[in-house]
Every structure is written in C-alpha cells, then in structure tokens.
Amino acid sequence: MKNYTHINDIDDINSWIKEAKALKKNPLKDIELGKNKTLGLLFFNSSLRTRLSTQKAALNLGMNPIVMNVSGDAWGIEFLDGTVMNGNTAEHIKEAAQVVSQYCDVIAVRAFPTLIEKDKDESELVLSSFVKYASVPIINMESATGHPLQGFTDAITISENATKKKPKVVLSWAPHIKALPHAVGNSFVQTMQKMDVEFVITNPEGYNLNPEITKDTPIYHNQKEALKDADFVYTKNWSSYDDYGKILKTDSDWMITNEKIGNAKFMHCLPVRRNLVVEDAVLDGENSLVIEQANNRTFAAQLVLKKILENG
Amino acid sequence: MKNYTHINDIDDINSWIKEAKALKKNPLKDIELGKNKTLGLLFFNSSLRTRLSTQKAALNLGMNPIVMNVSGDAWGIEFLDGTVMNGNTAEHIKEAAQVVSQYCDVIAVRAFPTLIEKDKDESELVLSSFVKYASVPIINMESATGHPLQGFTDAITISENATKKKPKVVLSWAPHIKALPHAVGNSFVQTMQKMDVEFVITNPEGYNLNPEITKDTPIYHNQKEALKDADFVYTKNWSSYDDYGKILKTDSDWMITNEKIGNAKFMHCLPVRRNLVVEDAVLDGENSLVIEQANNRTFAAQLVLKKILENG
Amino acid sequence: MKNYTHINDIDDINSWIKEAKALKKNPLKDIELGKNKTLGLLFFNSSLRTRLSTQKAALNLGMNPIVMNVSGDAWGIEFLDGTVMNGNTAEHIKEAAQVVSQYCDVIAVRAFPTLIEKDKDESELVLSSFVKYASVPIINMESATGHPLQGFTDAITISENATKKKPKVVLSWAPHIKALPHAVGNSFVQTMQKMDVEFVITNPEGYNLNPEITKDTPIYHNQKEALKDADFVYTKNWSSYDDYGKILKTDSDWMITNEKIGNAKFMHCLPVRRNLVVEDAVLDGENSLVIEQANNRTFAAQLVLKKILENG
Known part of the structure; x- marks a missing residue:
C-alpha cells in the first residue's frame, strides 16, 4: 500500500481488523520500524482525536511526528492550476507538497x-493534489x-463488540445546528458494505447520502422502523447532499x-453535541462505545502507518 | 500521588525540595522512566515558561510531550452538565477528558x-472536570x-538561596494595568505556610487574597513596614478578591x-512588566532570582512527573 | 562557532559546502551528537520550509525540537530598554531570552x-536582543x-549543479503584489560574493539593495542584458530599499x-507566486532547482547545528 486515502485502500477488511x-495488545512491538522516520501531520482544519491519536500511533512505531496547522503556521495554499497568484494564496500545492516530501517520510492531511x-x-x-x-x-x-x-476504526470496534455472527448495524442521521460534512457517514457506509453485517441507513427525506456511495444499502426515512432489532446504532449528522450543504x-x-435504541450499542465518531445529537443517558450509559472508538483510532492509524512503512 | 492539582498534593515539602x-544536579538520571509514555499538554490559555519547562521536564524523563492549544487547534469544550449543546461548544469535557486519556499517559492542563x-x-x-x-x-x-x-518552584528557589535558618519572606502586591488571577499568589501563600519561614503578605486595602487561603498569615497594608528586614521579596499583581476581578x-x-527592598532577594514568577511592577534596577541587579526561578520550573515539573510515573 | 546569525559566520564557504x-549522503551519522539536547524554534512570523527543515535537521542529530509561535502561544514581547510596560507587551526580551535559555540548548529565531x-x-x-x-x-x-x-542552502545547491568552474549567477528581482523583505536577497548577495562565481544583480531602478551589501557587485537595470549567458537565475522580489518598504x-x-532564461537553472527560495514572479513553464520545467533547494535547507541547518553542538 502506498497511500491510505479511501476505505478501498483496505484490501481485506477482516485481516486488517x-x-x-x-x-492493540502489543502496541510497542514495532517500535523500531519507524525509527528516524518523520510523519508530517498537516491540518487545514481543527482536530482533537485525529491529531492526538495519529501522533500516538506514530510514536508507537518510533516515528517523529511533526504537526503543522497549515493556515495558522504558514500561509494560504493555491490548488488551482495556471492561476496568476496575485490574491491571497502565497504558495502553490505543487511546491508545497513536493517540499514537505523533502522533510517527511509520510504526510497525513486533514482538509x-x-x-x-x-x-x-x-x-x-x-x-488528491497531495x-x-x-x-x-x-x-x-x-x-x-x-x-x-x-471507518476502519469503526470496523475494529464493531468486530470487538459483536455478540452474534451477523449483527444488525444501523447508521442513523441526527440533528445538528451546523452544516456538517458527509465524510464520516460516507466512510462508515463503505466500511459496513465490506463487512459481514446487516446494514441499513436511516435519515429524513432530503438527507440521503450520495447514491454512488450508498448503492443498494437500504435507506429508511422511518427511524423507528430502521432501529428495530439493531445491535449497533451509529449516529452522525450530515448536511443535505441533494440540496448540497444545506440544513x-x-x-x-x-x-x-x-428509549429508541434499547440494548443496542451506541457509536459516534465524536465530537458529539450532547442532548442535540444524542441524550446524556445514552452517552453515560453502559452501551456507549464512543470512548473505545476513540481508543481504537490509535490502532487504526498505527496499522495504516505500519503497512506504509513496511512497503517503503 | 495520582494527580498534582494543588500544593496540598505535596506530602512533605522538605523532602520534595x-x-x-x-x-537538578542530574536531570537525565531517570531518562528510562518515561520511555514510550506520552504527556499531553493542553493549553486553554497562553504560556511560555510552563509550556517549555514542562516539555523539558518530560523530555528529561524520556517522555514524549504532545502539545495542544485547545481552542486554536480543536474547538470549544462544554463543561456544564445536562446542557443542550446548541451553542458554541462542540464537545463535552466528559468525552474530551476520557478521549485524551486514551492517547496520553499523563495530562497537564492550563485554564x-x-x-x-x-x-x-x-x-x-x-x-476538576479533567x-x-x-x-x-x-x-x-x-x-x-x-x-x-x-509554588513548588518557589520553595526550591528559596531553599537554595536562604542564608539563614528561618528567613523572612514577604509577598508584596504590585500594580498592573490588567486584571490578573490570584493563582500564583494563592499557591505561594500555601507553599510558604508549609515552610519554616517568617512569612507576611502586604497589599493595599481591598486586595486581600481569599481569607480561607491566607488564614492567619499577617497581612500589612503598609508595604514599607512589611518589607522591613525581608530576606526574600516575592512580587505579584492580582486583581481584587473581595470586589472580584476588579482593578x-x-x-x-x-x-x-x-530602595524599598535593600539587600533582599527579589522573586517573581514572570512574565513581569518592567517599570510597572518592578523597576529595571531590581531585575537587572544581582539580587534578582527570577531567572533561577524559571530554571527551577523544569525540576519542579520533573519531580511531579517522576512521582506520578513511579506511582503509575 | 557560537551563533549563526549572518553569512559571515561561515568561516570557509567551500569547506562548509x-x-x-x-x-546529505549520510544524514544520520551524527544521531548521537544532539541526544537529550533541545532546540527551541521561536517563530514571530509564519514559516513552512524553515519550520519543517530545521526540525528535520535537529531530529537527524538526535535533538528534541520544541516549536513555539511566540505571539500565538505566549504574548507580546517588549524589545525596548527602559520602557514602562503599560501597553501591549507582557514580557521583556531580557527575561524571555534568558528564560528560554534555561530550557533549550540552542534557540532558533524567525522575526x-x-x-x-x-x-x-x-x-x-x-x-540581536536574543x-x-x-x-x-x-x-x-x-x-x-x-x-x-x-544563503548557505543556495551555495550548496549551486555547487551541486554547476557544470563549469566559474558559472555566471544572476540575481533577478521579480514583481509581487506585497511589500517583501530584503533578507533573502541580501544573504544571497553576500553568499555569492564569497563564492567563485561571476555574479550580477538585475532589478528595476529604485530597487537597488543596500549598497553596503551589494558593494561592487554589478547591478543592471536591464534584465535582458543581465540574464545573457546566465548559468543560474535566482529570482526574488523585494520592496524598495531607498524608498524603504515601498512597492x-x-x-x-x-x-x-x-524565453528569458533559456537553459539557465532556475532558483527561488520559495514560497513563490506562480505566473506573477515566474511562469508555470519555468517551475514545471527540468531546469528548476527549487525543490532541491528546499531539500538542501535540511542539510544547511543540520551543518549549522552540528558545528554549534560540537563547539558547545
């Protein structure tokens, strides 16, 4: 594996899990693998879990993480070709990406x-420019x-907590006050499609994710119906895809x-707004897996880095 | 010791000193103690000495420091229970603290x-939420x-520089243009109360610190009288406690x-505004201990981390 | 060598190159030299290459880099002596520099x-205050x-790419929409003056660099004439020196x-604004050395750090 940019870069989900x-059982066993190698973490946007867990993963492999908030620490990057750069961007991605490649053995990007x-x-x-x-x-x-x-983290967490061979997993949209991206929803859908689970999506009308991603996964506009007999309820808000970016x-x-989810395990990628997306009782209850999901972020990132380093 | 949140977490000040x-004589002797362990430094507020000295302390113990400016690098954290999070905060401290605990072996917080x-x-x-x-x-x-x-740093510095068995230590309020916290004053008072020193406080009327902290420590409103025969003069501004937060x-x-302090040693936690809090001649003179105080920050933090790691 | 603040700190440019x-051939050979030593990188201004390459250089020597954006992470620093600090600055450079020296074995500064x-x-x-x-x-x-x-990076890069004993090097001013510093131009001029090259500068009237720096280096106001038979064209914008800071x-x-530079090698320190300073075809062509220049930043910084550590 050269890059890890999409769930499809996982060749065999079960062996990866x-x-x-x-x-996870022995996080330091490859501590020599990344010795004297540098991971550059470039943030175009805010981050807490991803920032910390990816650094932790790199450290577990003996790598040196270098973190950079691109806009705050440097300047605006131009992504369009052929532009006369007389505006707000000071460096073109062609240079920026090649330059960072001189100092870092692997580059991780959030945008x-x-x-x-x-x-x-x-x-x-x-x-794709990187x-x-x-x-x-x-x-x-x-x-x-x-x-x-x-997405890969969630696969690990479901695998760890499944009590039956083919659990029912429901991805449920939830309300939010801000227009949020589709990224987490998309990758969760693509991950579940690779796993041996009964997978359905539920969201209000107008909130269907990109049909090229959901494909033949059943979508219910009736949340109650979808949640019936669920073993895992994965909750996430996203803005409209059809009426793009709208609430x-x-x-x-x-x-x-x-009351809605009963004995199903509750999952969310975090950060989550309490009592807006999900009530306190769920997050504070024993069926919440959100902290274990956060924990598994380290090992998802660590396996990805390990495979990249072994390939390099 | 599990946490170090208050001067009272020091069980025996003299043995700690x-x-x-x-x-300080052999800073790298425990370089194996923190190997492959991570210290998360979370800043809700600005920092120079604390930021650098705590990282240095961690490095001296072989730990990996991970620094994060919470507001700038991530987002607003909610601290109140039961809130419907439809405002400016995006993650609740319940999740944030548990999540960071998945990646860091010790968490240091400034707020x-x-x-x-x-x-x-x-x-x-x-x-307390953390x-x-x-x-x-x-x-x-x-x-x-x-x-x-x-506070612990100041105890070390006084111990190093005392020329008599029971020196006289004066905490003197000084003017400032901004409303400053009581934190440094409070911890210095609590530290001196544990040490074998003659300790008095001097501040203008209206500027007494919390009486539950000052207890029976003498407070003079006449600065000249308080400074008489002082061996150490610790200077710090704070806003009013009674008329809370006011200047x-x-x-x-x-x-x-x-002229005021004569041959007494001068102490300040820094940063200090020159010629507002203290005149140049004092800071530039041979009786100023401020740089040595800053140096001792490393070893105060290092001992705290060492005790936590040894306990862990 | 104690400090590296100016090209003149290079005693012998050829032996340094x-x-x-x-x-560059064996970047990790001195990995033990900086062990348990800390490099503080203090940024008063934005940085990408310098930030990453200097960290990488420190890591190659086994050092621990600690990065700090001074204004964002801490507060305003006062540089003037004798000031009554009742304005926006919270700490004087006298304290700040001495304090950082307690935690860092070497301090690197951008301002x-x-x-x-x-x-x-x-x-x-x-x-100079630091x-x-x-x-x-x-x-x-x-x-x-x-x-x-x-400047030193550029010397390395020219040495690596010269195909004749005494190549012709042209420093050409280029247009920009912002008023830019003279720093890169100045250091390049001073570096070329130390090397065995035929060196000329070309810029529009009114844009001559400081004559105390350019000395007897020829300055052409006719770009075409200057570029004739060039082996290396180093391009950089700067604001007027005579009409100080003006565009x-x-x-x-x-x-x-x-069309202008023909077969000459193209150099720029980056970041560069495409199609304003230089056209796409040059940067994307095979005569551009800009990425190799960026790569050499690591080894310039690494040699400087090595010499400082060996002296320490």
Whole structure:
C-alpha cells in the first residue's frame, strides 16, 4: 500500500481488523520500524482525536511526528492550476507538497469540504493534489468526502463488540445546528458494505447520502422502523447532499435516546453535541462505545502507518 | 500521588525540595522512566515558561510531550452538565477528558479563571472536570485559583538561596494595568505556610487574597513596614478578591524598587512588566532570582512527573 | 562557532559546502551528537520550509525540537530598554531570552522586518536582543535583513549543479503584489560574493539593495542584458530599499519566463507566486532547482547545528 486515502485502500477488511487487534495488545512491538522516520501531520482544519491519536500511533512505531496547522503556521495554499497568484494564496500545492516530501517520510492531511461547491469537494482537490504532487505516501485524516481512518476504526470496534455472527448495524442521521460534512457517514457506509453485517441507513427525506456511495444499502426515512432489532446504532449528522450543504431539518425528533435504541450499542465518531445529537443517558450509559472508538483510532492509524512503512 | 492539582498534593515539602535539588544536579538520571509514555499538554490559555519547562521536564524523563492549544487547534469544550449543546461548544469535557486519556499517559492542563464568576472560578470547573473524567493522572499547569508547579518552584528557589535558618519572606502586591488571577499568589501563600519561614503578605486595602487561603498569615497594608528586614521579596499583581476581578488601584507607589527592598532577594514568577511592577534596577541587579526561578520550573515539573510515573 | 546569525559566520564557504554534501549522503551519522539536547524554534512570523527543515535537521542529530509561535502561544514581547510596560507587551526580551535559555540548548529565531522603520530593521532588534540576552547559541531562521540558512542552502545547491568552474549567477528581482523583505536577497548577495562565481544583480531602478551589501557587485537595470549567458537565475522580489518598504513597480514585464532564461537553472527560495514572479513553464520545467533547494535547507541547518553542538 502506498497511500491510505479511501476505505478501498483496505484490501481485506477482516485481516486488517485482526492485525489491528494484535497491535492493540502489543502496541510497542514495532517500535523500531519507524525509527528516524518523520510523519508530517498537516491540518487545514481543527482536530482533537485525529491529531492526538495519529501522533500516538506514530510514536508507537518510533516515528517523529511533526504537526503543522497549515493556515495558522504558514500561509494560504493555491490548488488551482495556471492561476496568476496575485490574491491571497502565497504558495502553490505543487511546491508545497513536493517540499514537505523533502522533510517527511509520510504526510497525513486533514482538509474539510467547502459544503458549497459540490464538484470541487467531490474532486477532493486538496487530498488528491497531495497524492499527485508529493513524493511520499499520503494518509487521509478526513477529507472532503471520506474519513477512512474513522471507518476502519469503526470496523475494529464493531468486530470487538459483536455478540452474534451477523449483527444488525444501523447508521442513523441526527440533528445538528451546523452544516456538517458527509465524510464520516460516507466512510462508515463503505466500511459496513465490506463487512459481514446487516446494514441499513436511516435519515429524513432530503438527507440521503450520495447514491454512488450508498448503492443498494437500504435507506429508511422511518427511524423507528430502521432501529428495530439493531445491535449497533451509529449516529452522525450530515448536511443535505441533494440540496448540497444545506440544513433542511433541525427538529429534535431524530435525536437518539435510550428509549429508541434499547440494548443496542451506541457509536459516534465524536465530537458529539450532547442532548442535540444524542441524550446524556445514552452517552453515560453502559452501551456507549464512543470512548473505545476513540481508543481504537490509535490502532487504526498505527496499522495504516505500519503497512506504509513496511512497503517503503 | 495520582494527580498534582494543588500544593496540598505535596506530602512533605522538605523532602520534595531535597529530591528536586538532586534531579537538578542530574536531570537525565531517570531518562528510562518515561520511555514510550506520552504527556499531553493542553493549553486553554497562553504560556511560555510552563509550556517549555514542562516539555523539558518530560523530555528529561524520556517522555514524549504532545502539545495542544485547545481552542486554536480543536474547538470549544462544554463543561456544564445536562446542557443542550446548541451553542458554541462542540464537545463535552466528559468525552474530551476520557478521549485524551486514551492517547496520553499523563495530562497537564492550563485554564485561567474568568475573573467574573467567582463561584465558577472557585469550583475549578475545568481542572476538576479533567480530574473527574480523565482516566489518567492530571497535572495543574495553572488553574483558576492555583499554580502549584510555580509554588513548588518557589520553595526550591528559596531553599537554595536562604542564608539563614528561618528567613523572612514577604509577598508584596504590585500594580498592573490588567486584571490578573490570584493563582500564583494563592499557591505561594500555601507553599510558604508549609515552610519554616517568617512569612507576611502586604497589599493595599481591598486586595486581600481569599481569607480561607491566607488564614492567619499577617497581612500589612503598609508595604514599607512589611518589607522591613525581608530576606526574600516575592512580587505579584492580582486583581481584587473581595470586589472580584476588579482593578481598584493602579498607582505606581506599590512598584518594587531597590530602595524599598535593600539587600533582599527579589522573586517573581514572570512574565513581569518592567517599570510597572518592578523597576529595571531590581531585575537587572544581582539580587534578582527570577531567572533561577524559571530554571527551577523544569525540576519542579520533573519531580511531579517522576512521582506520578513511579506511582503509575 | 557560537551563533549563526549572518553569512559571515561561515568561516570557509567551500569547506562548509563539502561538509554539508557529506551530511546529505549520510544524514544520520551524527544521531548521537544532539541526544537529550533541545532546540527551541521561536517563530514571530509564519514559516513552512524553515519550520519543517530545521526540525528535520535537529531530529537527524538526535535533538528534541520544541516549536513555539511566540505571539500565538505566549504574548507580546517588549524589545525596548527602559520602557514602562503599560501597553501591549507582557514580557521583556531580557527575561524571555534568558528564560528560554534555561530550557533549550540552542534557540532558533524567525522575526521579519517592519519594512516601515528602516533603522529599527537594520538594528536587527529581535535577533540581536536574543544574541545579547540568551545564554545559549542563537540561529537566525530569517531576520529583518538576512536569511543565512537560505544563503548557505543556495551555495550548496549551486555547487551541486554547476557544470563549469566559474558559472555566471544572476540575481533577478521579480514583481509581487506585497511589500517583501530584503533578507533573502541580501544573504544571497553576500553568499555569492564569497563564492567563485561571476555574479550580477538585475532589478528595476529604485530597487537597488543596500549598497553596503551589494558593494561592487554589478547591478543592471536591464534584465535582458543581465540574464545573457546566465548559468543560474535566482529570482526574488523585494520592496524598495531607498524608498524603504515601498512597492514602486508591479508590472509583469520582470516576471521570469523560459524565453528569458533559456537553459539557465532556475532558483527561488520559495514560497513563490506562480505566473506573477515566474511562469508555470519555468517551475514545471527540468531546469528548476527549487525543490532541491528546499531539500538542501535540511542539510544547511543540520551543518549549522552540528558545528554549534560540537563547539558547545
């Protein structure tokens, strides 16, 4: 594996899950693998879990992480070709990506969508520019349309907590006051499609994710019906895809409650807004897996880095 | 010792001072103790000495420091229970503290007071929330009401520079143009109360620190009288405690000068505003201990980390 | 060598180039030299290459880099003596430099000019204050009037790519929309003056660099004439020196094109604004050395750090 930019970079989800679980049991066993190698973490957007867990993963492999908030620490980057750069951007991605490749053995990038220009977001301009111009492997720390480190994390967490062979997993939209990206939802859908689970999505009308991603996964507009007999309820808000980036609905009736999910395990990528997306009782209850999901972020990132280093 | 959040976490100040002096002589002797362990430094507020000295202390113990400016690098954290999070905060401390605990073996936190809401500040909402929800040890890098790393540092510095068995130590308020916290003053008072020194406080009327902290320590409103025969003069501005967070006095007549302190050693936690808090001649003179205080910050933090790691 | 603040700190440019090339071939050979030593990188201004390459250089020597954005992470620093600090600055450089020296074995500083107050800029207030007050070696990561890490990098790059004994090197001014510092231009001029090259400068009238720096280096106001038979074309914008900090000319006729430079190698310190300073075809062509220049930043910084550590 050269880059890890999409869930499809996982060749065999079950063997990856097995390998990640092994790392989790013995996180320091490959501490020599990344010795004297540098991971550059470039943030175009805010981050807490991704920032810390990816650094931790690098440290577990003996790597030196170097963190940079691109806009705050440096300056605006130009992504369009052929531009006369007489505006607000001071460096072109062609140079920036090649230059960072001189100092870092692996580059991890976080860059959110505009949620305004659908085509631009779907072209994954930032991520794909790094892939195109960097001379070292690229890791996606959440891009415009995907968050494959989170998707793989969720696969590990479901595998660890499943009590039956083919559990029912429900991805449920939840309300939010801000227009949020589709990245986590997309990668979760793509991950579940690779796993041996019964998987359904539920969201209000107008909130269907990109049909090229959901494919033949059943989508219910009736949340109650979808949640029936669920073993795992994965909750996440996203803005409308059809009416791109818009908030169509802010009613609290889609908020996840203990009454709704019963004995199902509750999952969320975090950060989560309490009592807006999900009620306190769920997060504070014994069926919440959110902290274990956060913990597994380290081992997802660590396996990805390990595979990249072994390939390098 | 699990956490270091308050001067009272020091069980025996004299033995701690002795241990810190030993570390200072041989700072790298425990370089294996923290190997492959991570210290998360979370800053809700600005920092120079604390930021650098705590990292240096961690490095001296072989730990990996990970620094994060919470607001700038991530997002607003919610500290109140039961809130419907439809405002500016994106993650609740319950999740944030538990999540960071997945990646860091020890968490150090800096969070200043509001200086507006006395009750909130005195509840130490941020620090105590980390203590409550994190699953790893917490170190206070200056909270709303205390700065115990500074207090312990000052104990070391006084011990190193005392020329008599029971020196006279004076904590003197000084003018400032901004409303400053009580944390350094409080922790210095609590530290001196544990040491074998003659300790008095001097400040203008209206500027007495919390009486539950000063207890029976003498407070003089006449600075000249208090400074008489002082061996150490510790200077610090703080805003009013009674008229909470207010500036009642900005006159320069409380500024520390060489004429006032004579041969006494001068101490300040820094940063210090020259010719407002203290005149140049004092800071540039041979009786200033401020740089040595800054140096001792490393060994105070290092001993705290060492005790936490040995306990862990 | 104690400090590296100016190109003149290089005692013998040819032996330095030779040593840097050796480091480049075997970057990890001195990995024990900086063990348990700390490099503090203090940024008063934005940085990408300098930030990453200097960290990488430190890591190659086994050092621990600690990065700090001074204004963002801490507070305003006062540089003037005798000031009553009742304004926006919270700490004086006298304390700040001495304090950072307690935690860092070497301090690297970036501080750009005002481009308004010529005298202040030429006094190198920030850099020289660190040199004056710090008790550890100081490295210039670009100051008001010089960028000697870049200058030395450029010497390495020219040496690597020269195909004749005494190549012709042209420093050509180029247009820009912002008023830029003279630092890179100055250090490049001073570096070329030390090397065995035929060196000329070309810039529009009104844009001559400081004559105390250019000395008897020929300056052409006719770009075409200057570029004739060039082996290396180093391009950089700077604001006027005579009409200090002003933009006198924004016309695109000084932009570098393939037509202008023919088979000469193209150099630029980066970041570069495409199609304003230089056309795409040059940067994307095979005669561009800009990425190799960026790569050499690591080894320039590494040799400087090595010499400082070996001296320490």
